[in-house]
Amino acid sequence: MVSVDTLDAAVIRDEKTIRQIVTQTSLQRIDGSQIGRNFAVLGAPDLIKTLQMMPGVSGGAELSSGLYVRGGDGSDNLFLLDQVPMYQISHFVGMFSSFNTDVIDYADFYKGGFPARFGGRLSSVVDVGVKDGDFEHWHGTVSLGLVDGHFQIEGPLWKGKTSINFGARRTWTDIVKSIAMLFIKNPNTEEMAGKTHYDFGDFNLKLVHKFSPVSKLSWSSYYGQDLLKAGLIVNQREDNSTTRANLDFRLKWGNILSTLTWDRQWSETFDMEASLFYTNYTSRMEAVVDASMTERDEEGNVTKINLNLFENNLSRVYDIGGKVNFFNKRWEGHHLRFGGNALVHTYDPSRDSGISVKANGMPMTDMTPDSQAKHYLGGEIAAYAEDEITLGRQWRLNLGLRDALYLVDGKVYNRLEPRAAIKFMATDYLDFKGSYSAMNQFAHQVSAVYLDLPTNLWMPSTAKVKPMHSDQYVLGGTLKLPVGLSFDIEAFYKSMTHLYEYTGTNAILPQINQWEEMFEEGIGRAYGAELSVEYETPKLQAAAYYTLSKSERLFRTFSFDWYPDRFDNRHKITLTASYRFNKKFELYGAWLYHSGNRFTGKTGVIWANDSGYDYEMGYELYGSPNNFELPAYHRMDVGLNFHKKTRHGFDSTTTISIYNVYNHVNPMFGFTEEHEGRMVGVSYGIIPIIPTISFCLKF
Numbered sequence: 001m002v003s004v005d006t007l008d009a010a011v012i013r014d015e016k017t018i019r020q021i022v023t024q025t026s027l028q029r030i031d032g033s034q035i036g037r038n039f040a041v042l043g044a045p046d047l048i049k050t051l052q053m054m055p056g057v058s059g060g061a062e063l064s065s066g067l068y069v070r071g072g073d074g075s076d077n078l079f080l081l082d083q084v085p086m087y088q089i090s091h092f093v094g095m096f097s098s099f100n101t102d103v104i105d106y107a108d109f110y111k112g113g114f115p116a117r118f119g120g121r122l123s124s125v126v127d128v129g130v131k132d133g134d135f136e137h138w139h140g141t142v143s144l145g146l147v148d149g150h151f152q153i154e155g156p157l158w159k160g161k162t163s164i165n166f167g168a169r170r171t172w173t174d175i176v177k178s179i180a181m182l183f184i185k186n187p188n189t190e191e192m193a194g195k196t197h198y199d200f201g202d203f204n205l206k207l208v209h210k211f212s213p214v215s216k217l218s219w220s221s222y223y224g225q226d227l228l229k230a231g232l233i234v235n236q237r238e239d240n241s242t243t244r245a246n247l248d249f250r251l252k253w254g255n256i257l258s259t260l261t262w263d264r265q266w267s268e269t270f271d272m273e274a275s276l277f278y279t280n281y282t283s284r285m286e287a288v289v290d291a292s293m294t295e296r297d298e299e300g301n302v303t304k305i306n307l308n309l310f311e312n313n314l315s316r317v318y319d320i321g322g323k324v325n326f327f328n329k330r331w332e333g334h335h336l337r338f339g340g341n342a343l344v345h346t347y348d349p350s351r352d353s354g355i356s357v358k359a360n361g362m363p364m365t366d367m368t369p370d371s372q373a374k375h376y377l378g379g380e381i382a383a384y385a386e387d388e389i390t391l392g393r394q395w396r397l398n399l400g401l402r403d404a405l406y407l408v409d410g411k412v413y414n415r416l417e418p419r420a421a422i423k424f425m426a427t428d429y430l431d432f433k434g435s436y437s438a439m440n441q442f443a444h445q446v447s448a449v450y451l452d453l454p455t456n457l458w459m460p461s462t463a464k465v466k467p468m469h470s471d472q473y474v475l476g477g478t479l480k481l482p483v484g485l486s487f488d489i490e491a492f493y494k495s496m497t498h499l500y501e502y503t504g505t506n507a508i509l510p511q512i513n514q515w516e517e518m519f520e521e522g523i524g525r526a527y528g529a530e531l532s533v534e535y536e537t538p539k540l541q542a543a544a545y546y547t548l549s550k551s552e553r554l555f556r557t558f559s560f561d562w563y564p565d566r567f568d569n570r571h572k573i574t575l576t577a578s579y580r581f582n583k584k585f586e587l588y589g590a591w592l593y594h595s596g597n598r599f600t601g602k603t604g605v606i607w608a609n610d611s612g613y614d615y616e617m618g619y620e621l622y623g624s625p626n627n628f629e630l631p632a633y634h635r636m637d638v639g640l641n642f643h644k645k646t647r648h649g650f651d652s653t654t655t656i657s658i659y660n661v662y663n664h665v666n667p668m669f670g671f672t673e674e675h676e677g678r679m680v681g682v683s684y685g686i687i688p689i690i691p692t693i694s695f696c697l698k699f
Helices: 047-052 173-180
Strands: 027-031 077-081 104-110 124-130 139-144 148-158 162-171 192-212 215-237 241-265 270-296 302-328 334-347 350-359 362-366 370-373 376-391 395-408 411-425 430-441 443-446 457-460 468-480 485-502 519-536 540-554 571-580 585-594 602-608 617-622 633-645 651-659 669-675 678-684 690-698
Touching (some): 047 104, 047 124, 173 192, 334 457, 602 669
Antiparallel strands (some): 148 162, 215 241, 270 302, 302 334, 350 362, 395 411, 430 468, 468 485, 519 540
């Protein structure tokens, strides 16, 4: 891991403008080539799984792409791909993220001290850049994993002037299943037949043209899609009755992103970056049940009952906008950065459902179809300015201000967001730092579960639902020794207001028309300390991270006192290491531990003996939310990379990895049951040891 908190010089990427980050707190920068050396889940390294190992971060449910940063929620993170927002960042129920590591140039992960140019989310910014293609030579990679395959190629379309970088991924679980069914006995019968299908795929495309050494134009696009289909056919015959049913389910979701960016250096001290972009996230679910039952009584009378049920659910949000950034280094001791963005948000969810029951063609139940739809058109305009100031040899100061204006459904919100950071370099090896940042979030995710489901809805702030707000303070210090050893410690405090919890009864398909009435408002706070120790030599890279933190919520509807957040993991420890024995072999491993997640369980049952029924009725009692803690989570992962040259001169890498090497089944969910007169928590898990193998060829 590369920490940029102690960099004394600006970082330059190609012809891109200098990015001053010398006073930055709470930032980890990950090089794209480094991600490929991290642990491979199901045979493929993953950016989000790498970030989940960082201090101050909870991953949520195991193997998911959840990111809960310093007490935040999973929807509080701003994901940018070439500076374009991405609303859904996972494939395969979260096992894979939407970021293809084959094409990533860098990933900057901000947990606090946010620069003024970023806004729109409370807890973190994940700024991912796609590599420019090689302007001189063609080369690429082919990777085969346990469940998916990768292909990447880059090179010059016009040598020295125009380049292309293309990367694609696709699962082949559906293909393997189809082949396997040729040799395996079909479990279907004449009475019942089922079918399932799942696949995902995505691609990145980036074209770059250099007009001159000081001007270039880039076009970057991403397309990703998941498809889940399931069906069941029932055909049962008995002496006097026949039952037929056809059930079809289809769920399709994905992202489309595209951006056109112009970089121009007007002089040695003044640069500009301007872009237009489009982003779209769409999820569509369709379910249909057609059933009929024919019955003949003893007198020969025939009754035919037909049942028809359908459910169509659409969740869609898309943005069209532009942004411009200016960089001015004219005055000594000042690096001024300013600019702004304007975009139009469209939130467009809808749902149609209905049921019809007929007997011999006559309606028995014919419910009026339930149709729900909302259409919000919102505008957002933001302007910012930040100045990196050098005060002598030891002091650095960054002052910034962001002004965001949000308009939707006749309501206008104007929010000022001050940002400040300071750094004192006591010696060449030791520095101290601090920061303050205010953030606002205008978009809300409507979900009754903590999982990032494709059916979750994105909705805007309205007159009833206010923008969420956070204030975060950070203090820390860094000691970087010349022997490759570094220590970093940070303490943080974050307060959050206008937080919302969805209280609707339908967890999978949230209400659309009454979503505002089903939001309860509350506040939150999180505080703690994070310690990072890193050691690096040409052969060995090792790191140890420890987090001590507390995250709480206060919703008066649920409790009159503060209660722990669902992912209030008091302690978290991460140990990672990789060792390169020689040019051929590289061994890596990781061990992760954190206190258990929390859940809400009943504390007792009151039995009503005089209920008027032949049986007793019980009324469950609940205490404050998240009143039970799951057992602690821990696992170890190991892997081996074997590098060699093929006889044709290509570089190949075979990776063997084991997830959860000592097969500890960690708890994923819990409930309570009575034991010896008191309620105790019971937990269940399902993820065992997972060995994988993958192969990569560079050409």
